Amino acid sequence: MNGSIKVPTSGQTQLVDITSEVQTAVSDCKINEGFVIVYVAHTTAGITINENADPSVKSDILMHLDEMVPQSGKFRHAEGNSPAHIKASLMGSSATVFIAEGRLCLGTWQGIYFCEFDGPRSRKVWLKIIEG
Ligand code: ZN
Numbered sequence: 001m002n003g004s005i006k007v008p009t010s011g012q013t014q015l016v017d018i019t020s021e022v023q024t025a026v027s028d029c030k031i032n033e034g035f036v037i038v039y040v041a042h043t044t045a046g047i048t049i050n051e052n053a054d055p056s057v058k059s060d061i062l063m064h065l066d067e068m069v070p071q072s073g074k075f076r077h078a079e080g081n082s083p084a085h086i087k088a089s090l091m092g093s094s095a096t097v098f099i100a101e102g103r104l105c106l107g108t109w110q111g112i113y114f115c116e117f118d119g120p121r122s123r124k125v126w127l128k129i130i131e132g
Contacts, residue, residue: 009119044084044118046091052111084118
């Protein structure tokens with residue numbers, strides 16, 4: 001089953017917890033066992049799984065990505081958003097999560113994040129939910 005989630009972002013860079021939206025889509029499918037692929041078809045956004053308990057982790061990730069890929073760096077891409085493209089590649093464009101007993105198999109502290117690097121924008125996350 002295919003699905004999608006709309007993700008409006010409010011900052012230039014932002015991690016948005018989409019775990020509950022993904023779980024809702026999985027629950028709507030009424031499958032017991034399988035997996036879901038969470039995918040973004042964007043070149044300046046990504047998907048990652050990380051801690052969703054302490055919000056400092058989110059801000060540390062964004063701060064250190066900024067240090068790794070500074071906005072003021074030397075880039076050839078004329079559009080001016082090279083840092084966003086590079087950060088998107090560092091995060092990756094998808095995550096796969098197992099489903100057991102109708103629930104996402106995430107660790108106690110894990111959440112699924114949409115990673116915005118060139119916002120604010122209205123974004124879309126694709127879901128492919130497979131039973132098995
Ligand atoms: Zn660009």
